[in-house]
Amino acid sequence: MGVTVVKCGGAVPAEAVCADLADHVGEVVLVHGGAPEIARLSGELGVASRTLVSPSGVTSRHTDPAMLDVVTLALTGRAKPRLLRSLAGHGIPAVGLTGLDDGLLQARRKAAQRAVRDGRTVVVRDDHSGRVTEVRPRVLRVLLDAGFVPVVSPPATGEDGAPVNVDADRAAAAIAAALGAERLVLLTSAPGVLRDASDAGSLLGRCALPHEGPVPHAASGGMHRKLIAAREALLAGVPRVSVSDGRIPHPVTAALGGAGTTLEIS
Numbered sequence: 001m002g003v004t005v006v007k008c009g010g011a012v013p014a015e016a017v018c019a020d021l022a023d024h025v026g027e028v029v030l031v032h033g034g035a036p037e038i039a040r041l042s043g044e045l046g047v048a049s050r051t052l053v054s055p056s057g058v059t060s061r062h063t064d065p066a067m068l069d070v071v072t073l074a075l076t077g078r079a080k081p082r083l084l085r086s087l088a089g090h091g092i093p094a095v096g097l098t099g100l101d102d103g104l105l106q107a108r109r110k111a112a113q114r115a116v117r118d119g120r121t122v123v124v125r126d127d128h129s130g131r132v133t134e135v136r137p138r139v140l141r142v143l144l145d146a147g148f149v150p151v152v153s154p155p156a157t158g159e160d161g162a163p164v165n166v167d168a169d170r171a172a173a174a175i176a177a178a179l180g181a182e183r184l185v186l187l188t189s190a191p192g193v194l195r196d197a198s199d200a201g202s203l204l205g206r207c208a209l210p211h212e213g214p215v216p217h218a219a220s221g222g223m224h225r226k227l228i229a230a231r232e233a234l235l236a237g238v239p240r241v242s243v244s245d246g247r248i249p250h251p252v253t254a255a256l257g258g259a260g261t262t263l264e265i266s
Contacts, residue, residue: 002182003027003144004256007172007229009222010034010079011189012246018086020252025092026147028252029140029175033153033168034079041074042067052115052124056214058224063129063165068155071165072098075153083151094149097139099132100163105156105171106134107164129165132156135178169222169229177236184233185255186226187246192261193223207243208266211235230263 004024008017010033021028038061042049047070050062063071080096087094099105109130112123143150154171155163169186176184193216195202207227209215215227223243230241244260245251254260 003029003176003179004183004185004252005029005031005172005176005179005181006185006187006252007031007033007169008083008187008246009168009189010036010038012187012251014083014086016249017187017246017251018083018092019090020250021087021149022090022092024252025149026144028149029144029179029181030083030094030149030151031153031168031172031175032075032079032083032151034075037074037078038071041078042070045070052113052127053117055114055116055121060129060167061165062124062127064126065128068128068163068165072155072163075155080151080153087149087151092149093147094151095143096151098153099156099166099171102139103136103157104139104152105132105154105166105174106136107131107156107158107166108133109158109160109162109164128163130156130158132166132171132174135174137175137178140175140179167225167229169226170232173229173233173236173238173241176233176238181238182240183256184230184238184241185252186229186241186243187251187255188222188226188243189245189247190223190243191245192243192259193227193263197223204261206262206264208264209234210266227263231265234263234265 107130158164209231244255
C-alpha cells in the first residue's frame with residue numbers, strides 16, 4: 001500500500017480525523033495547521049495579528065518575530081498535542097514533528113515582499129515566512145516503516161538555520177511529492193471546491209487547474225492556497241489530489257472513496 005498525506009486544517013474537528021486513521025497506520029502522514037489556536041494565543045499574549053495582501057490579492061499572515069513565536073507555540077504546544085492525545089486515545093502510535101526536526105522542511109525566507117496597504121504598495125521586510133524549497137523525508141520513512149503516524153507542522157528551517165513559517169497546505173504537497181505518495185488529501189471546513197463559495201450545494205466533483213498563472217477566480221482565502229498546493233503536488237508527480245470535507249464522519253475514508261473535489265491539471 002502506498003503512502004497517503006492528509007492535511008487537516010485547524011478548523012476541522014480533530015477527533016473524527018484521528019479516529020479514521022486507525023486503518024492507515026504506517027501508510028499515512030498527517031500534516032496540520034492551527035489558525036484558530038494561533039488567533040486565540042495571539043490574543044492571550046497581546047500580539048497583534050496582521051494580514052498581508054499581495055498586489056495580486058493573495059492574503060497571508062504577517063509573521064513578524066513576535067508572531068513567529070506565537071505560531072510555533074500554538075502549533076507545537078496546543079494543536080499538535082491535541083492531535084497526539086486523540087490518536088493515542090484510538091490506539092494509534094504517533095510521533096509529533098515540526099519542519100525543524102532532522103531538517104525535515106527546508107525553506108527560503110522572503111527577505112522582502114510587496115503588500116498593499118491603504119491602497120498603496122509597500123515593501124515588508126520583517127516577515128519571517130517563506131516557501132518550502134526541499135523536503136528531507138528520512139525521518140518520515142523511518143517512522144512509517146516502524147508503524148507510526150508522523151504528525152507534522154510548520155515551522156521549517158531557513159537558509160540561516162532560523163525558523164520560517166510556511167503554509168501547511170503547500171508543505172503537505174511538498175511532503176507528498178518527496179515521499180512519492182499515492183494520494184494527497186486536503187481536509188477543510190467545506191464540502192470541497194465550490195463553484196460559488198457562498199453556496200455549499202455548488203460542489204465541483206472535479207476541478208481543472210492551469211499549469212501556471214492564477215487558479216480559478218472563485219477560490220479565495222484558504223481555498224486559494226489549497227488549490228495552489230494541489231497544483232504543486234500534481235506537477236511534482238502526486239497522482240491523486242483531492243479537497244474534501246473534514247467535518248463529516250470518517251472524513252479520510254470518505255475522501256479516499258471519492259468524496260469532495262478531485263483536482264487535475266488542465
